[in-house]
Amino acid sequence: MTSTTNTTPSKEREQSLAGRSVSSFEVGAQSVANVAPSAVIAFAPASMAASAGSGAWFSFAIAMIGVLAIAYCVCVFARRRAGASSLYAFTRLSLGPGGAFVTGWALLIGAVAIAAGSLAGAGYYLGRVLHSAHVTAFDGIPGQVVLDLALAALAAWLTIAGVRIAARVSSALEVLSIVLIVVVLIAVFARSGNIIDTDQLTLNGATADGLVFAVVLAVLGFVGFEGAASLGAEAADPFRAIPRAVMGSAVLAGLLYIFATYAQVAGFGGADKLAASTDPMDDLAHRSGLGFLGPFLSLGFAASFLAVVMACVTVAARLLFGMGKEGVLPRFFARTHPRHRTPAAATWTVTPVIAVTTVLVVGAGTAPLLATTYIDTVGTFGYMLSYVLVCVGAPLFVRRTSSGRTALTVLCGIAGAAVMAYVFYRNLVPVPASPLNLLPYVFVGCMAVGLAGYAALRFRNPQAATNAGTYAEDAQ
Structure with a gap:
């Protein structure tokens, strides 16, 4: 792992992550948890059915093809470079420090906003569970805020603990939800x-316009x-495990x-x-005689x-950690837990x-699930911009290094960037x-x-600015 930090070996170890400690399964769990397919399944099909009708499932299939094109571009870099700061370090290889910073900052906005939106959703559904158990102390806005704060503290503690x-807790939670669904x-x-x-x-x-609009909604489900x-920086076999996890989670x-x-x-x-x-899975549970599963x-x-x-939180913290190690952000962000070696x-x-x-x-009185929609939308823009830059950077990297299938990479880069650009356009026109x-x-x-x-x-500090995206390890 390259680093711009000048410290003694013992001090460097104190400020480094737990290298090669995460298994391939746990690497995959990170991507699956980040996508959260069960949360998407709960609501997206109904929204898509409103525009695509009986072709809603087909819109998801089209979206998956577009996302796989982006995933291929990510893997072009992931097979050659591994680090704590994800796409930020990847785009450095072809777009330079400026392009890397734009990618990293967009991804940081995306991770923070998606986390905040998801926190509102977690608090809302936990409140429903407690209400079904006749615990009404958390009903209303004050109760929702208390649950949100408690869940945020829990998430931080778990990610710092290792x-x-x-990864294991998040994967277990996601598997539980998927199994129930x-x-x-x-x-x-x-x-x-x-x-x-x-x-x-x-x-x-189904109409062509309806199918295409549903694709816009479907793509957001893969973010x-x-x-x-x-x-x-922590995966045991990053140059194999990460590409497999990226492609596998999308599929x-x-x-x-x-x-x-x-x-x-059906x-x-x-x-x-x-x-x-308004609540498809709960309605379906009652239709199938499984209404008792509602609280579950x-x-x-x-x-x-x-x-x-x-x-x-894992993504955002490691982005800040990498930028701190490089001097792009204050060195404070590069401090790790002395025992767990997490950021x-x-x-x-x-x-x-x-x-x-x-x-x-x-x-402010926004319904929790509407809060999830609003905040997540801002985060989605951040992810989309970072994906576009990866799609632009991958063909440039392959052409310069002759390290892969140039024609396929160019095709995937164009397709992935076009999909993201169209999704962004449809979020602006017509004006919502x-x-x-x-x-x-x-x-x-x-x-x-x-x-700014x-x-x-x-x-x-021009030297620190040029370090953007350098805290990473390249395959030999």
């Missing part, structure tokens, strides 16, 4: 008698699939989404009925959202930012209702703050 613990969907299939749904298989009634790349999520969407439409007896449901489904969704919070200073810095964001939006129309400008404002800081760094 990346292996965090699959049980309900299988029961729905068995009772619906509509396993071979000809309307869905023939895309009956975070590259999360495993943040464990490059796994896509197949789950296709199955769940098909099953929900279970409701039509896309229009699914689109009209809520617990599963709370677990899934908490897993996202933990995964995003404790960065974690305890970023967690309050996440919690305050959630508390401000929810405390307030406050969604303001969210792109919130993201631009956050980006402007980071770029980097410009000031280049003026004050």
Whole structure:
């Protein structure tokens, strides 16, 4: 691992992560937890069915192809470079320090915002579980805020206690939620008698415009699939495990989404009925005689959202850690826990930012799930920008180094960048209702703050600015 920090060997060890300590399974768990497929399954199919009708499952299939193109570009770098700062260190290889900083700052905004939005979702569903158990002390806005703060502290503690613990807990939470959802969907299939749904298989009634708009919604469900790349400094076999985790999480999520969407439409007896449901999984559970699973489904969704919070804290903290090691940000962020060797200073810095964001939006009276939508949207813009830069950088890197399939990389780069650009465009045109129309400008404002800081760094300390993206290890 290269580093720009001048310290003694013992001091360097105190300020380094636990190298080669994370198994391939735990690396994969980071990406799966970051995507949180169960949380997507809970709501996305209904929204997609409203526009794509019986073709909603097909829109997920198209989205998966586009995301796999981006994943291929990520893997182009991941096979050659591993580090704690993920895409930030990757794009350094082709876009230089400036491009690396833009990528890293966009990814940081994405991770912080997605964590904050997911925190609101975790608190909401935990509140539902407690309410079903006749614990009403956490009903209302004050109770929701208390739950959000408690869950934020729990997420921070688990991620500091060890990346292996965090990965195992988050994967267990996600698996719990997925199993509950699959049980309900299988029961729905068995009772619906509509396993071979000809309307869905023939895309009956679906329009091209509806399918394309649903693809926009579907792509958002894959955000975070590259999360495993943040464990490059700690993975036991990073140059193999991370590419497998990146591609595998995208494929796994896509197949789950296709199955769940098909099953929900079949279970409701039509896309229009699914689109009209405000709580599809709970409604399906009652339809299939499994209404008693309602509280457990809520617990599963709370677990899934908490897993996202933990995964995003992991990504954000390691980004700050890498920038601190390079001198791009204050060295304070490079401090690690003396025993667990996790980025404790960065974690305890970023967690309050996440919690305050959630508390401000929810405390203002915004319904928790709407808060999730609003905050996550800002975060999604950050991820999309970082993906575009990876898609631009991968062909340049391959062409310069002759280290891969140039034609395929160029094709995937163009396809991935085009998909992200179109998704961003559809979030602007037509202009959405307030406050969604303001969210792109919130993201631009956050980006402007980071770029202004980097410009000031280049003026004050040009050497530190040129270090952006260098704290990484390259394959021999």
